[in-house]
Each structure stands twice: as structure tokens, then as C-alpha cells.
Amino acid sequence: MIAELGLAALWLSAALAVLQMVSGALGLRAGGGAAAAYAIHARPAAVVQAFLATLAFLLLLYAFAITDLSIKLVATNSHSAKPFIYKLTGTWGNHEGSMLLWVAVLAISGGLLAGLERRLPERTMSATLAVQGFVALGFYAFLLLSSNPFERLPVPAVEGSGLNPLLQDIGLAIHPPTLYIGYVGLSVAFSLAMGALLTRQVNPDFAKVLRPWVLGAWVFLTFGITAGSYWAYYELGWGGWWFWDPVENASLMPWLAATALLHSVSVLAARDALRTWTIMLGVLAFSMSMLGTFLVRSGVLTSVHAFAVDPERGTFILVLLGLYIGGALAIFAARASSISEGKRFTATSREGALVFNNVMLSAILAIVLLGTLYPLLTEAFDVRVSVGPPYFNPAGAIFAIPMFMVMAVGPLLRWKDDKPKRIQFELALLAAIAIGVIVLVAVLGDFDVLPVLGLALAAALGVAALLPLRGRKLARVPIATWGMVCAHFGVAVALFGMASESAFTSEKLAAVAPGQTEEVAGWTIRLESVDPVAGPNWTAVEARIAASRGDEEPVMLAPQSRNFWAPSQATSESALVTRWDGQLYAVIGDRAGVDAAGNERWQLRVWWKPFVTFIWYGGLLIALGGTISIAGRLQVDLRQRHAIRRRDEERADLEALNGRVSDNGPLPEPAE
Amino acid sequence: MKAKHQRLALVVLALVAIVAAGLIAAWTLRNQANYFYLPEQMASEPPAVGQAVRLGGMVQPGSIQTLADGVSVRFVVTGNTASTVPVRYSGILPDLFVEGSGVVAEGSLGPDGVFQASNLLAKHDENYVPRELEGLHGEDAAQQARETVAGLD
Numbered sequence: 001m002i003a004e005l006g007l008a009a010l011w012l013s014a015a016l017a018v019l020q021m022v023s024g025a026l027g028l029r030a031g032g033g034a035a036a037a038y039a040i041h042a043r044p045a046a047v048v049q050a051f052l053a054t055l056a057f058l059l060l061l062y063a064f065a066i067t068d069l070s071i072k073l074v075a076t077n078s079h080s081a082k083p084f085i086y087k088l089t090g091t092w093g094n095h096e097g098s099m100l101l102w103v104a105v106l107a108i109s110g111g112l113l114a115g116l117e118r119r120l121p122e123r124t125m126s127a128t129l130a131v132q133g134f135v136a137l138g139f140y141a142f143l144l145l146s147s148n149p150f151e152r153l154p155v156p157a158v159e160g161s162g163l164n165p166l167l168q169d170i171g172l173a174i175h176p177p178t179l180y181i182g183y184v185g186l187s188v189a190f191s192l193a194m195g196a197l198l199t200r201q202v203n204p205d206f207a208k209v210l211r212p213w214v215l216g217a218w219v220f221l222t223f224g225i226t227a228g229s230y231w232a233y234y235e236l237g238w239g240g241w242w243f244w245d246p247v248e249n250a251s252l253m254p255w256l257a258a259t260a261l262l263h264s265v266s267v268l269a270a271r272d273a274l275r276t277w278t279i280m281l282g283v284l285a286f287s288m289s290m291l292g293t294f295l296v297r298s299g300v301l302t303s304v305h306a307f308a309v310d311p312e313r314g315t316f317i318l319v320l321l322g323l324y325i326g327g328a329l330a331i332f333a334a335r336a337s338s339i340s341e342g343k344r345f346t347a348t349s350r351e352g353a354l355v356f357n358n359v360m361l362s363a364i365l366a367i368v369l370l371g372t373l374y375p376l377l378t379e380a381f382d383v384r385v386s387v388g389p390p391y392f393n394p395a396g397a398i399f400a401i402p403m404f405m406v407m408a409v410g411p412l413l414r415w416k417d418d419k420p421k422r423i424q425f426e427l428a429l430l431a432a433i434a435i436g437v438i439v440l441v442a443v444l445g446d447f448d449v450l451p452v453l454g455l456a457l458a459a460a461l462g463v464a465a466l467l468p469l470r471g472r473k474l475a476r477v478p479i480a481t482w483g484m485v486c487a488h489f490g491v492a493v494a495l496f497g498m499a500s501e502s503a504f505t506s507e508k509l510a511a512v513a514p515g516q517t518e519e520v521a522g523w524t525i526r527l528e529s530v531d532p533v534a535g536p537n538w539t540a541v542e543a544r545i546a547a548s549r550g551d552e553e554p555v556m557l558a559p560q561s562r563n564f565w566a567p568s569q570a571t572s573e574s575a576l577v578t579r580w581d582g583q584l585y586a587v588i589g590d591r592a593g594v595d596a597a598g599n600e601r602w603q604l605r606v607w608w609k610p611f612v613t614f615i616w617y618g619g620l621l622i623a624l625g626g627t628i629s630i631a632g633r634l635q636v637d638l639r640q641r642h643a644i645r646r647r648d649e650e651r652a653d654l655e656a657l658n659g660r661v662s663d664n665g666p667l668p669e670p671a672e
Numbered sequence: 673m674k675a676k677h678q679r680l681a682l683v684v685l686a687l688v689a690i691v692a693a694g695l696i697a698a699w700t701l702r703n704q705a706n707y708f709y710l711p712e713q714m715a716s717e718p719p720a721v722g723q724a725v726r727l728g729g730m731v732q733p734g735s736i737q738t739l740a741d742g743v744s745v746r747f748v749v750t751g752n753t754a755s756t757v758p759v760r761y762s763g764i765l766p767d768l769f770v771e772g773s774g775v776v777a778e779g780s781l782g783p784d785g786v787f788q789a790s791n792l793l794a795k796h797d798e799n800y801v802p803r804e805l806e807g808l809h810g811e812d813a814a815q816q817a818r819e820t821v822a823g824l825d
Contacts, residue, residue: 274682276679277682277686341678341679344678345678355682355685356685359685359686359689360689362686362689362690362693363689363690363692363693364693366690366693366694366697367693367696367697370693370694370697370698370701371697371701374697374701383707384707384708384726385707385708386708386726386778387701390724391697391700391701394700395696395697395700398696399689399693509743509762509763509764510741510742510743511741511742511743572764587764589743589763589764589765590764590765592738592742592743593738593742595742601742603742603743603764605763605764
């Protein structure tokens with residue numbers, strides 16, 4: 001029954017998406033009259049759809065929780081002996097389940113938009129909901145026609161075939177859902193942008209409606225990427241935190257576009273400039289989300305994350321991608337010239353700095369996009385290449401370095417027009433810090449150019465992030481400004497972590513017999529013993545390592561080399577010691593023969609990574625900054641709504657006093 | 673500056689940056705992309721010494737040899753023909769790195785003709801094969817397949 005109910009809920013949602021689309025489109029067309037009567041169905045359709053899609057997802061979750069082996073998806077991706085938490089997270093650890101999660105989040109965001117947003121003109125709202133319905137319909141079709149998660153097996157399986165052990169980790173509980181919320185939240189930004197474009201309502205009021213959605217999606221993307229990076233770092237056992245893997249790039253590209261969009265929306269809201277640019281970025285951001293979904297879901301790339309291999313699905317998503325992006329660009333081309341120019345500004349203004357960084361972010365996006373797609377392109381000509389850090393790091397840095405410099409200065413500039421001379425003290429201070437750090441590091445040792453520049457920029461940015469607070473009464477600084485300060489400071493922290501990790505990491509690889517010691521970066525590592533251990537669905541060899549720094553008490557570490565039996569696969573479980581100034585990372589390998597005394601040796605790999613944790617602290621600070629900013633905007637919005645309501649009440653009172661009772665007056669639309 | 677001009681300036685700035693990004697990408701990709709070689713290709717047209725490339729093939733049975741330091745291995749990679757390339761690698765071997773299975777070695781050719789691998793990509797599990805190895809069977813694999821299939825029918 002569960003599967004049939006879930007499937008029915010999905011079909012109903014798809015039907016409601018059609019209703020939402022048609023109803024919204026009618027509301028857009030009609031100035032009034034008969035068609036407008038149908039337009040009122042768009043909002044309820046979106047809200048009910050959200051409930052149904054969520055129900056479908058919860059039913060699949062339940063099927064995984066009880067390991068219903070008559071459902072094909074459960075049988076191929078779960079196992080009755082798996083720990084309960086991984087049974088649940090296994091729901092989205094596969095193609096169909098993760099697409100259902102995608103669609104459910106899409107429906108929820110559509111429902112929230114329809115249910116909560118009352119500030120936009122009705123026509124713009126109708127157009128927005130029509131676009132949202134159109135987007136949702138495409139993905140319902142994809143799910144129902146090519147990847148039905150509720151498909152039954154003719155004969156229930158005796159036992160499931162299990163979940164990829166790399167995915168049997170708490171990381172899977174956090175990383176994909178947050179990332180999907182971010183991806184799909186951008187669909188609302190896309191629909192709003194299209195709605196505003198179709199009804200020619202690209203103005204600061206629209207930007208204020210758009211901003212919380214962009215901010216929210218961006219916060220989830222930031223958090224998802226940060227969590228994913230840490231997950232890959234400790235789970236894969238290679239000691240790296242970013243691999244420029246195509247699937248990682250697929251999440252980075254929407255983030256870059258959303259970051260640009262977020263700043264451009266702020267300019268539109270505050271200054272009524274960058275109108276068409278904001279719309280373009282709205283289209284770009286969601287296009288990148290869909291491209292990411294295509295790359296991951298089509299199996300066109302092979303990487304550690306890719307768990308779908310099916311060309312039919314790839315073609316389906318590619319058609320959807322072409323339809324939505326092509327359609328959006330066509331509407332953009334037709335309408336862009338009719339959107340009047342916003343307010344002007346000079347190059348040396350806050351808008352100027354924001355535009356510059358928008359362009360730099362877009363350029364980095366282009367670099368990442370080309371590097372990700374290049375291997376696919378060459379493969380069509382039978383040349384196989386792989387593109388890695390030697391491409392992405394220098395090519396990205398060419399644009400990232402000027403971007404960080406402008407980012408340090410931008411928030412200090414005034415809107416519209418400013419003279420660089422006014423902030424010459426700050427400029428000199430930041431330049432002195434950056435140069436000081438470069439000189440200091442150059443004296444300390446011989447390092448690569450990029451990490452040194454990274455350290456210098458991180459130091460300058462860290463100070464620059466706090467400068468907007470200088471000379472202001474802290475109690476009166478708007479909450480949204482605190483958000484910006486926090487996020488920008490987070491960028492500095494993350495950058496410092498990255499630069500420090502790549503400049504100062506020490507590594508030791510050795511064959512060690514139990515009882516022997518090794519030294520790495522002031523740590524003494526003593527291999528105590530190597531023993532077999534067993535878990536619920538794996539067996540492993542576990543090393544017991546005593547690690548001590550200087551004279552302090554040794555810490556016990558237990559890295560494992562695990563063998564799972566369902567499915568049969570081996571993984572390395574790293575062991576970490578976290579200190580404020582870095583992390584010790586240990587991995588155990590295979591047997592490595594015997595030493596001179598005849599003792600059995602084991603391969604041991606240990607890294608000391610100074611300040612590596614700052615990468616993720618920085619990511620969290622960035623996400624926190626976004627959250628603070630949303631809170632600030634919401635507070636202002638609520639206060640304004642309250643003020644408008646009070647003003648209206650006062651006016652009503654006044655009118656009542658004057659004895660003029662308005663009997664046919666519709667409730668006034670809130671102005672903001 | 674007139675309004676029209678400002679919009680034009682923005683469009684030009686964006687275009688210049690994107691075109692610059694495209695050119696930089698194209699130039700860097702030509703220099704930095706890791707090209708993939710099969711053993712026979714590496715034998716007939718070897719890449720420059722030190723150039724970062726990838727070598728893919730099958731690990732020849734009986735060729736894996738652990739060196740005295742305990743963390744370095746030497747093995748031989750074979751392709752679809754008889755040509756072979758010796759590889760040296762220091763580090764923890766990937767799980768499921770076994771003789772007769774597919775492997776992709778990242779690294780560069782040394783002056784002595786031995787491929788110095790900095791990273792090895794092997795099969796993750798029975799379902800996953802590195803993309804470069806799809807369609808590559810090798811003499812040994814074909815032999816193995818014959819052996820395993822024999823007796824089933």
C-alpha cells in the first residue's frame with residue numbers, strides 16, 4: 001500500500017502543477033473578466049502540492065525504515081542488517097530517492113512562496129507561480145516517467161543489496177538534503193525573476209521579495225558545501241578537503257552564481273540599479289543548479305559521487321535543461337530592452353565594487369564550468385583528459401585575487417559615488433597588512449605563490465571585514481550589516497585555513513611495526529598494536545596509535561581499514577586529533593612485509609595540517625552571516641508591515657470619526 | 673555618463689571578463705589537462721619526461737613487488753596489446769588494488785622509463801570502473817573471463 005499511496009500522491013502533485021501553471025498563466029493574461037476567476041487557484045494548488053509531495057517522500061522514507069523489500073528501490077539500495085540511521089539516510093543515497101527529495105523540496109518552496117508571499121502585485125505573483133508550476137511539472141514528469149521510486153518487484157527480494165559503504169556515514173544525513181534545499185531554493189529565485197520580467201516589475205520592491213529566497217538558498221548551499229567538504233575530508237582517507245571533482249564543481253557553480261545574485265539583489269533593493277543584471281543572474285543561478293543535477297544524475301561523469309548510470313535519464317534532464325534555460329533566455333532577450341535603466345553610479349562606489357565582484361564571480365564560474373565540461377567535450381573526439389588542481393587553482397586565482405582585494409575595500413565605499421581619498425587610511429592599512437604577511441612568510445620559508453598570497457589576503461580581509469564597524473555605535477548597527485561582517489570575516493577565516501593547509505602541511509608515510517615510533521611536525525606517533533575488529537556490517541583491521549605533541553599526555557587514535565560485505569567494498573576510516581591550531585590525520589594501510597627483526601610492519605600515513613579546521617569554521621561563519629542577514633531583513637519587514645497596519649488602522653479610525661464609512665473599499669495592498 | 677552608456681559599459685565589462693576567462697581557461701587547459709595514455713600509446717609516443725599524465729591499464733599478474741621501505745611498490749601495467757609500462761608508487765594502495773584488475777595511475781614518466789605515480793585510482797567496488805578503463809579488456813582480462821565462464825555452460 002505504501003508504494004501505491006506514494007505514487008498516487010506524486011501523480012496528484014503533477015496534476016496540481018498543471019493546474020498551478022495554467023491558472024497562473026490565465027491570471028497573467030487577463031486584465032479581468034472570466035479568465036481571472038481561474039487565477040485564484042494557483043496559490044492553493046501550490047500549497048496542496050507541497051503537502052502531497054512531502055507525503056510521497058515521507059512514505060518512501062517509511063518504506064526504507066521498515067526495509068520493504070517488495071519495492072525495487074529499497075531492495076537495490078538497502079539491507080535489513082544496516083544500522084537504522086543509515087536505512088533512513090539511504091532513502092536519498094540513490095538516484096530515484098534523491099530526485100524525489102529534490103522534487104519534494106521544490107514543491108515545499110513553491111508552497112511556501114504561494115502561502116506566505118503577499119507583497120508582490122497579483123499579476124507578478126501569477127506569472128511567478130505559473131513558472132514555478134512549469135518547472136515543477138518537468139521534474140514530476142522526469143520522476144514519474146523515467147525514475148519511479150515506488151516501483152514494485154514482481155517477487156519481493158529476500159535481502160537487499162546494501163548501500164555503498166562510503167555513503168554509510170552521518171555526512172549523508174546532512175550533506176545532500178541541505179545542498180538540495182539550496183539548489184531548489186534557487187528555483188524560486190528563478191521563478192520570481194521570470195515573473196518580474198514577464199510583468200515588467202523589476203524594481204526594488206521585487207528585489208526585497210527576492211532577497212530572502214536568495215539568501216536562504218545561499219545559506220543552505222554554503223552549509224551543504226562546507227559539510228560535504230568535511231565529509232569527503234575524513235571519509236575518503238586521502239587527507240584532501242576539495243578535489244575539484246565534477247560533482248563538487250556541480251555544487252560550487254550554483255554557489256558562485258548565487259553569491260553574485262545575492263549581492264546584485266542587494267544593490268537592486270537598496271539603490272534600484274542593476275535591474276537586468278539581477279534577472280540574468282537569477283536565470284544563471286538556477287541554470288547552474290539544473291546543470292549540476294544533470295551532471296550528477298545522468299551518469300555522464302564518473303566520480304566517487306556518481307551513483308547513477310543511465311543515458312535515458314541524462315537525455316531527459318538535458319531536454320528539461322534546454323527547455324528551461326532556453327526559454328528563460330528567450331524571454332530575457334525579448335524583454336530585457338523594455339526594462340528601463342536603473343539609477344546610475346560611478347566606478348568608485350559601493351555599486352561599482354559590487355559589479356566588479358559580480359563579474360569576477362561570473363568569470364570564476366566560467367573557469368569552473370569550462371574545466372568541468374572540457375573532459376566531456378574532448379571525449380567526444382576520443383581524447384581522454386582529466387582536469388584537476390593544476391588547472392583550477394591558477395586559473396581560478398587570476399580572478400579570485402582581484403575579487404578578494406575589491407571585497408576588502410567595497411563595503412567601506414559609499415553608495416553612488418565616493419572618492420578613494422576618503423578611505424586612504426584604510427587602504428594603506430590593508431595594503432600594509434598584506435605586504436607584511438607576504439614578507440613574513442617569505443622570510444619563514446620557501447612556499448608556493450598561491451598559498452602565500454592566500455595568507456596575505458586572508459589577513460587583510462579579516463581586518464577589512466571588521467572595518468565597516470569602525471566609528472559606529474555598535475548597538476545601532478543594523479542586524480543585516482552584522483550579517484555581512486560575519487560572512488566576510490568567514491571568507492577570511494576559510495581562506496586562511498585553505499592557504500595554511502596547502503602551505504604548511506607535513507606528511508609522513510612509513511612502514512611501522514607495533515612498538516615503533518615516527519615523528520611528524522612535533523608529534524610523536526607510536527604504533528601500539530594492530531588488531532582485527534568487527535562492526536554491524538563490516539570487519540576491519542584497527543591500528544591503535546598513541547600520538548603526543550611535545551611532552552603532553554598521548555592521545556589514542558584508532559584508524560581502521562574496513563571491509564564491508566553488503567555490498568562488498570573496502571574503505572579507510574581515518575582518525576583525527578583536533579587542536580585549536582590544526583588537525584592530526586592518520587590512516588592505516590596494508591601489511592608491509594616484515595622488518596629486520598622479523599616483526600610484521602603496517603603502512604601508516606600521518607598528516608599534520610595546521611589550521612585546516614578554519615576552512616570549515618569559515619564556511620560555517622559565512623552561512624551564519626547569511627542567517628543573521630535574513631533575520632535582520634525579516635525584522636525590518638515585519639516592523640514595516642506592523643507600521644503599515646497601524647497607519648491603516650489610524651486612517652480607518654479617522655474615517656470612522658469623520659463619519660465616512662467606506663463600504664466598498666478593498667483592503668489596501670501593503671505598499672512594501 | 674549617460675544612462676545608455678553606463679549599461680553599455682557594464683555589458684562590455686562583463687563580456688571582456690567572460691571572454692578573458694574563456695581564453696585563460698583554454699590556454700591553461702591545453703597546458704595543464706592530464707592526458708590519458710594506454711600502455712601501447714605510452715610506448716609508441718611517450719609524453720615528455722615530467723609532464724603530468726594518466727596511465728591506465730591492467731595490473732600484470734605477478735608483477736606487484738613491495739620494495740624494502742614497505743611503502744613503495746613496483747608493478748607493470750599492460751593494455752590491449754603486449755606493450756607494458758613499469759610503474760612505481762609510494763603510498764597506501766587503494767582498496768581493491770589487486771593483480772589483474774584495472775588501474776589508473778596519475779603521475780609522470782621518469783627519465784629511466786619508469787612511470788612515477790603520485791596517485792592510483794583503482795576499482796572502488798565491483799560496480800565501479802574508472803571511466804577511462806571502460807572498453808579496455810586486456811589480454812589477461814579476456815583470459816580470466818574465459819576461465820571463469822568455462823564450466824558454467
